[in-house]
Amino acid sequence: MSAETPVCQLLERQDADYSGWLWVAPPRDAWLEAGEGTLLTADQAVLAAWRARGRPAVSPLEAAPAAPPGAVLFWPKSHALGEWWLLWLCATLPPGAPLQLVGEHQGGIKRVLRVLAALGLGCRKVDSARRCTLFETRLDRVDLDPEAAWSRFEAEGLTLASHPGVFGHGKLDDGTRLLLSQLPGRITAGSEVLDLGCGDGILAAWLARQAARVTAVDVSHFAVEATRRTLVANGLDGEVLASDVYSALEARRFDTIVSNPPFHQERAIDYGPVGRLILEAPAHLRPGGQLLLVANAFLPYPDLLTRAFGGFEILADDRRFRVYAASA
Incomplete structure (x- = not known):
């Protein structure tokens, strides 16, 4: 070979x-x-x-x-x-x-x-x-x-742990900021929420602070550890797992899935993981559950969202990023 x-x-x-x-x-x-x-x-x-x-x-x-x-x-x-x-x-x-x-x-x-x-x-x-x-x-x-490579920074009133190679290392990504602006009023206390591609844990921590029951996953073990450290640093609870998209979740279902998914693998654009995230999302949502997704505006995710859910809504668009919502 x-x-x-x-x-x-x-x-x-x-x-x-x-x-x-x-x-x-x-x-x-x-x-x-x-x-x-x-x-x-x-x-x-x-x-x-x-x-x-x-x-x-x-x-x-x-x-x-x-x-x-x-x-x-x-x-x-x-x-x-x-x-x-x-x-x-x-x-x-x-x-x-x-x-x-x-x-x-x-x-x-x-x-x-x-x-x-x-x-x-x-x-x-x-x-x-x-x-x-x-x-x-x-x-x-x-x-x-x-161990000295681990660092901390503050964002959205939270202390975030970060490590080289973790998405947005050491700063809050603008797309994530736009997604966060759309979450108030859409997450209810006690609801089960999946943070898919958790990175440094900013979304998981924000959701846990709203009293949601949070599961956070990422394919990167550095991101998994960063999210665990972020939750501990803020006195918050959540389950954090290493997972290639939904691979560690089996048939589990959630009320909401939130994600700022990566579309690069090293330097190449790779829609494969995001395609799986969107197309398999209905199988991991309870009836009436929602997928909330932020992405660069130029990415062709509307077609995937239509295939998976039959339709979608654009919650925010600042010309660089869009926040999409789709319901099961």
């Missing part, structure tokens, strides 16, 4: 023996999933895919893997998240363990040289092809704690 993504195609042509290595934050690629080694990722969808094949896969927020012969870090589009992965690997794996770093040029892989130099880690270029580059270094202990 051949590699599908450019970064994996670059790795596939290497002479290195990757048996038993740790694959850190990789994309979905059948070549990797059918190969050797252990997955380390905070992406629930990738975790589920590997585990479905019987492959070993762990989250950095759940457990540390056994010491591997080496690791390959797939450099993410969030530079700060890439730095966090480096700090975590330095703090967790044995000093001297080989680490390869691979990424696309448009994704900022060449900036890795400055990051490694700042950490006192040497580096050499191994290969370059398909607009990707592969670097190699050896891990060592550094004086920076990966």
Whole structure:
């Protein structure tokens, strides 16, 4: 089976023996999933895919893997998240363990040289092809704690926890702000509400503050942990789960689903998860339940909403974002 993504195609042509290595934050690629080694990722969808094949896969927020012969870090589009992965690997794996770093040029892989130099880690270029580059270094202990990447900020009278790679890291997104402006009067105390794609937990916390019974889900384990920390910081209750859209919810139904869904996967536009969110929403709403969704105005969600619900209402439109409502 051949590699599908450019970064994996670059790795596939290497002479290195990757048996038993740790694959850190990789994309979905059948070549990797059918190969050797252990997955380390905070992406629930990738975790589920590997585990479905019987492959070993762990989250950095759940457990540390056994010491591997080496690791390959797939450099993410969030530079700060890439730095966090480096700090975590330095703090967790044995000093001297080989680490390869691979990424696309448009994704900022060449900036890795400055990051490694700042950490006192040497580096050499191994290969370059398909607009990707592969670097190699050896891990060592550094004086920076990966826990220091967590931060807090204030918004809407709430204290929010944030982490690199979480949507809207360190600030309130304008689309979320517009959605929040439409929620008063639409959420009743005691109603069961699902925050789908919870990010830093701003919606979950706002809903819990209105005495709603909140379930919050996100595909990112960093977002799940951020939402948990946000609820604790504000003395609020809610259930928070790692879930690829509705995958962790089985047949559960809610009075309201709220979401500011992402439409990017790394740098590519990806409507797949949002399509599932909208089309499967009626099966997760009680009769008369509502979906409240904010999205960039240019995105083609009206067609999906019409297919799923037969119609919809636009609650707000500031030319950048729209807030949609649809009832089951």
